Amino acid sequence: MNWLDQVKWDARGLVPAIVQDAHTGRVLMFAWMNREALEQTHLRGEAVYWSRSRHKLWHKGEESGHVQTVRDIRLDCDGDVVLLQVEQAGGIACHTGRESCFFSRLEQDHWVASDPVLKDPAQIYHQTHASVDSTAANDSGAVLERLYATIASRKHADPSVSYVARLFQKGEDAILKKIGEEATELVMAAKDGAPDKVLYETADLWFHSLIALAQHGLTPQQVLAELERREGRSGLAEFASRPT
DSSP states (O other): OOGGGGSOOOTTSEEEEEEEETTTOOEEEEEEEEHHHHHHHHHHSBOEEEETTTTEEEETTTTTSOOEEEEEEEEOTTSOOEEEEEEEGGGOOSTTSSSOSOOEEEETTEEEEOSOOSSOHHHHHHTTGGGSOHHHHTOHHHHHHHHHHHHHHGGGSOTTTOHHHHHHHHOHHHHHHHHHHHHHHHHHHHHTTOHHHHHHHHHHHHHHHHHHHHHTTOOHHHHHHHHHHHTTSOHHHHHHHSOO
16 A cells, blocks of 8 residues: 555645654644655655645745755545645744744733744845736735734734734734724725725725734634634534634
8 A cells, every 4th residue: 555545634635744854843834734745755855835825835944945844744544634744944933033833821811922023024024025927926825924924923023113013012902993993994985886995995894814824823824714614504504603
């Protein structure tokens, strides 16, 4: 039997992959792989994943330069989870510029960013965007990721020079108030029948929603994954499945 056939792929042909630092044992990130991604990872010796938002293979570090050299590939006892032990280029695995994607720690009843930003994401991606083809550069998922990375990097910036940093400093109530204001402005623009204003206010609402995601340690990828889960499902069935 081919070694790839021994992996228990889910209904989408995917398997979850946990990525661990080969030297320290720290968990760096979580991703998904399809059959080709796992095969390419084995052949190349560098991590390749499957992007569910972009529906294509994703060679880790193709934009940031933070490639993962794979030292060991393991399969769990049930055959449905892959573990990669890697050497992380630059010591940065997370698109927020941190060592690990698991930087949010639960303290009492709040998620708190406990790891420092090692490099400003704006600097990381600015260095490589010129080499990215126009299709990838215009990909909506990539735009959200870059914008989110910039927002997340402002958490510890100077509030006197950064609007986003100032919102983070004021706290969740200020962020939520701003989201409420932007939602109201979007409703008013739609009621006025002003397409340009609808676009403008939607962009504002999305932007401030990304700030709320960062405040809670959540990412656009998680939102896209939730939308993908709902794809093709009746809206009535989705609402009926939610707890009351």
